[in-house]
Every structure is written in structure tokens, then in C-alpha cells.
Amino acid sequence: MSEDTPIAVTGLNHWFGTGEARKQAIFDVNLQVKRGSLTTLMGPSGSGKTTLLTLMGCLRDVQDGSVILLGHELNGADRTLNEALRRRLGFIFQAHNLHDSLTALQNVLMGLQVHGPTDRQAQYGAARHALSLVGLADRMDYLPANLSGGQKQRVAVARALVGNPDVVLADEPTAALDRESGMGVVRMLKKLGAARGTTTVMVTHDNRILELADRIVTLEDGRIVRDHAQPPD
Amino acid sequence: MSGLLQWLFGRLPIGWLQLTHSRPRFAAALAGVAFANVLVFVQIGIMNSMATATLKPYGFFQSDIMISASDANSLSEGGNVARQWLFQALADPEVISGTGLFIATVNWARAPSSLALTTYGIDPTLRQFLSPELARKSASLQLPNSGILDMFSRGLPRDEAAAIRPQTPTSFEAAGTTLTLYDTFQGGGGFGVDGYLLVSDQTFLTLFPKRSSAAPNHIILQVARGADADAVAARLREAITDKSLRIRSFAQAAAEDQSYQQTQRPTGIIFGFGVIIGLLVGVVIVYQVLSTDVADHLSEYATFKAMGYPQSFFLGIVLEEALILAVLGFVPGFLVASGLLVGMKAATGLPLAMTAGMAVIVFIGTLVACSVSGAIATRRLALADPADLF
Numbered sequence: 234m235s236e237d238t239p240i241a242v243t244g245l246n247h248w249f250g251t252g253e254a255r256k257q258a259i260f261d262v263n264l265q266v267k268r269g270s271l272t273t274l275m276g277p278s279g280s281g282k283t284t285l286l287t288l289m290g291c292l293r294d295v296q297d298g299s300v301i302l303l304g305h306e307l308n309g310a311d312r313t314l315n316e317a318l319r320r321r322l323g324f325i326f327q328a329h330n331l332h333d334s335l336t337a338l339q340n341v342l343m344g345l346q347v348h349g350p351t352d353r354q355a356q357y358g359a360a361r362h363a364l365s366l367v368g369l370a371d372r373m374d375y376l377p378a379n380l381s382g383g384q385k386q387r388v389a390v391a392r393a394l395v396g397n398p399d400v401v402l403a404d405e406p407t408a409a410l411d412r413e414s415g416m417g418v419v420r421m422l423k424k425l426g427a428a429r430g431t432t433t434v435m436v437t438h439d440n441r442i443l444e445l446a447d448r449i450v451t452l453e454d455g456r457i458v459r460d461h462a463q464p465p466d
Numbered sequence: 467m468s469g470l471l472q473w474l475f476g477r478l479p480i481g482w483l484q485l486t487h488s489r490p491r492f493a494a495a496l497a498g499v500a501f502a503n504v505l506v507f508v509q510i511g512i513m514n515s516m517a518t519a520t521l522k523p524y525g526f527f528q529s530d531i532m533i534s535a536s537d538a539n540s541l542s543e544g545g546n547v548a549r550q551w552l553f554q555a556l557a558d559p560e561v562i563s564g565t566g567l568f569i570a571t572v573n574w575a576r577a578p579s580s581l582a583l584t585t586y587g588i589d590p591t592l593r594q595f596l597s598p599e600l601a602r603k604s605a606s607l608q609l610p611n612s613g614i615l616d617m618f619s620r621g622l623p624r625d626e627a628a629a630i631r632p633q634t635p636t637s638f639e640a641a642g643t644t645l646t647l648y649d650t651f652q653g654g655g656g657f658g659v660d661g662y663l664l665v666s667d668q669t670f671l672t673l674f675p676k677r678s679s680a681a682p683n684h685i686i687l688q689v690a691r692g693a694d695a696d697a698v699a700a701r702l703r704e705a706i707t708d709k710s711l712r713i714r715s716f717a718q719a720a721a722e723d724q725s726y727q728q729t730q731r732p733t734g735i736i737f738g739f740g741v742i743i744g745l746l747v748g749v750v751i752v753y754q755v756l757s758t759d760v761a762d763h764l765s766e767y768a769t770f771k772a773m774g775y776p777q778s779f780f781l782g783i784v785l786e787e788a789l790i791l792a793v794l795g796f797v798p799g800f801l802v803a804s805g806l807l808v809g810m811k812a813a814t815g816l817p818l819a820m821t822a823g824m825a826v827i828v829f830i831g832t833l834v835a836c837s838v839s840g841a842i843a844t845r846r847l848a849l850a851d852p853a854d855l856f
Binding site: 287290292293312316317318319320321322324326328330331332333334335339342343344346347 | 477478480483484486487763765766768769770771772773774775776777852853855
């Protein structure tokens, strides 16, 4: 199952707060994500799509139901397993969250060094290559403060992809990019899916990229209200 | 530096890069650590000088056993000892000689201020009880009302001290007696005294007519070659019927005096607290720097957590920063403190000096203090929740 379905969500419920303030954010969500696919999560603010993304990325503890990520049950998973699984994921955040004291190249290197000390030359080569792919070959030694918003986001994309993750979880990755750059990033994710089998789940409000998605899942009030698979190109 | 640290850690030296990202903040942090180092160095330097000054007069004499009054916590404190116990001690087969040691303070009235000289009175014919330097110069002490002066006495100009020679003696009046100084020796002022003066026991009794030759401050003894001073002292404690007397080896008396000065006298306690306060200041400064740094980078740390970096990685960054601050803050602290100690020595005449031992102790203390601060600061890392990034 994990080979073809890196993410399997079954009967997932999630609450925030405690006591009388306790509020349910996710209601009995079921979702199977195929390997190599590009799935977009859509819906209005507060619909639960980001919560679902963080639960699939083992950034929150699963309270009720089941999330199987890369063959491992996340309900009851300990910190060590969570950390090990996160190393197989690539996160792209809406706020790029680059380290302000590291250059673009060093920020991308952080996506590799999480796997432990390996050949330093190879790491630098891979990081340079990743930056070249996002069009920042001439900005490698720039600090984030000297990059534009779009350039920072592209560094964050390179950081997420440089370690060849099995799954990419992205939250509004194109929000800070112009149309051309945004489409470029999504095309790259799509290409990775085809070439390496990288699975992408992306939260977005950007209608421009829907045409590239394999599947569009829409949430409202914590429930999946539409699940639309698009025909292959 | 960055390349060296990367080679050492096998990863990007994030701590170093974070610290040096803001140069003014980094400089302020280093200044804080250096300041704490200076505080500790100066306090330890003063404590060491107190120990040196305490032990200094013990070096003027050569003795194996000292008999003192029960309240004689230091060489110059406490009551007198009846000379009769000297004769009883000499009855021990391994005690080969003994003498009384008289101690009091003589004031040498000079303009603009007088010198307070701790004065030792001893039988000058028993040269074996004097240090080699004093024994060599003790012949003049057999002259009435003569003395040998500490050449490093605080307030005594060096050229004036150098001019005091047997051929060119100098005199001053103390307690109604004209005392003539025929030579000098190497002493050095302490915390409660400007310098030292050595006179014969007869001159001492002239200077202090209320004192009795039958009641010296201490009795000092020498034992036969190869005899165990501690064993002889134990035997004397059994033999001497006045059980209130303190009968110790000379080395033990010196050690107990030093301990007394450091742990029971107000000056020692104050300087001891000074060391602790310096360490605490260092811990607080480094904690403040590191915890602010962690707070400023919470979202980046949360990102690293999301990427799968383990807790040990974050502890490593904070400890890396702590150790960098410790090492780089120590260097200016050491240099400034060395200069201060030299200046203080020149101003006070106290035996203040930077030693290798002090440097090693303070460096290790700095590493430990910074590591403790780093360990406390890592508690804020728990606030870095990767789920908050979305």
C-alpha cells in the first residue's frame, strides 16, 4: 500500500483547545494520495486544509483516526519516528522561513545536512544545482535580506527539493511569486512527480495552477466536500 | 573561521554564523563575557595575593613545629605562650632547638603618613631559625635597638630602601626608642600591614616594655633531621599539660592561617563572594545573549524541526554559540585583567599577579558557565513549534 499510496488518511478527526473552548477542525476525513501525483487542497480560510497538511506532515499529533505516511502510522508515533519521517518530506512554507544569517546556498545545504554528514563536495554540488533549477545561479552567496520575496521563495523551494523527498507538502508556495515563477515551480513539482515519483500535496488559493494538478480536493468546515481527479495531460 | 568550524562540526557552523550576523550585537556579547572574566580575574587575583601575603612571613623563618595560644588563628593574632613550654618541648628527644617569637606592630611616623610595620622579635644568635637571606643579614641585629626592614614596605620609596645598608644605616623613633635600620630584606606589604621589620628579642622588649621575655607570641621548634614533625607535634600535645595550646607543624599552621584568612576573615569571604558574583554575572549575560538569539530565530528553528533535525542539533547550535562566546570573550577579559592587576600592584604594593593557574581556572570556569547558560537557554527551543509555521 505504501508504495503506491504514500499518504493514506482514514477517519481523521482533529480538535483544537480544551474543555468548553474545544473546537473540532477536521471531521472524519478520508483521503488516499497516489505516488507521484500533484494534489491541491482548496477551500476557504478556516476550512481545515492547513491543519490536514500539518497532520499529514507529522507536525501535529494525530488525535483520532489514522494517518499512514510512507507506510508508518502517525497515530501514536513517537518523536524519533516523526523526525525520521520528516527527513523524507520536503516542506514549502508560505513564509519562506529562510535563515537570515545563512546565504542562499547555505540555506539550501540545510536541506541536505539533515541527512547527516556526507561528501561535502557532493552536497555543495547538489545545492548549487538546485538553486540553478530555480533560476538563482547568480544569487547563491546572497543573504536573504538581499533577495526579493520571490527569490526567497525560490530558495525555499530549492531547500525543500534538494534532498529528493518522497513527499512535498506545500502551503501556498506560489503566493509570493509572479505568474511565470509560480507556474515554473509547480511545473517543476509536476516534473519531479513524473521523473522521481515525488508526491506533492499543496494548499493553494491560486486558480492559475489548478490546470496542472492531478487532483483537486476541496474542504469546507473541516470536511471534504469535493474530490475531483483531473484527466492526465 | 567559518570553514574551520564547518570542518570541526561536519556541518554548517550555524551558531557562529548567527552570532556574527549582527556585528554590534556580537561585540556587545563578547564585551559582556569579557567584563565577567575581568571581575572574576580581579577577585581571584586579590584572593591569591591575600594567600601570598598571608604565607609571606612564614617564609622569614625556618621551623618545624609551632606552639601557639588557643586563639592564635594567624601568625599575628592571639594571646601569648608561656616560655616554660619551650623547655618542656626541648625535653623531647627529637626536638633539637627552640625559641620564642615575638610579634607586634611598630609605627614609623613619616610624612605624609606613617608606616605600620609588623615587627618580629627573635634571638638573633639562633640563625638556624631565620631564612637564608635573613640569616645572612642578621649580624647587625645583635646591636642594641637595631633592625632589618622590608625593602618593599608600602609607602617607602625604593631608592630610600636601597640606600639602607650597614655602612649607611637610617634611624627613626618608635615608642620612645631610636631604632636604627642596618639592612633590608625582601618582604612585601599585606592587606593589614605596610611591611615587615625584624629585630632581636631584646630590641623588641625595649620597644614594647610591657611585654615579657617569658611570654612570646609563639614558640618555634626544630626537630632532628629525619624526624616526622607531625609525629613530634602529636607527642608534644600529649606531653604538654596545657591542653588549650595549639601545637602544630609549621606547615600546618601556615595552611590553617591561609584557610582562616580566606574562609573566616571578612576580606576573604568578600573576595570569595566577588568570584561567585562575577561568575553569576557571566552566566546571566551569556544566558541573555543566547536566549535572545534563540527567541529571534524561533521560526528558523521551527523550520529546521519541520525538516527533521533532531533536538540534539539545536542543543549543538546553542552550545556552539556558548563556547564561541566563552573562548572569544575570555581573550579580551584576560588581557584587560592582566593590565588591571599590574596597575593595582603598582598602586597598592600587594602581591597581585596574573598566573597560568588563574588563567586555566577562569577559562574552564568560563566554559562551564557559558555551557550552563546555553543549557538554560535551550529551554526556549521548546517554543519553536513547526506546526505554527503553516
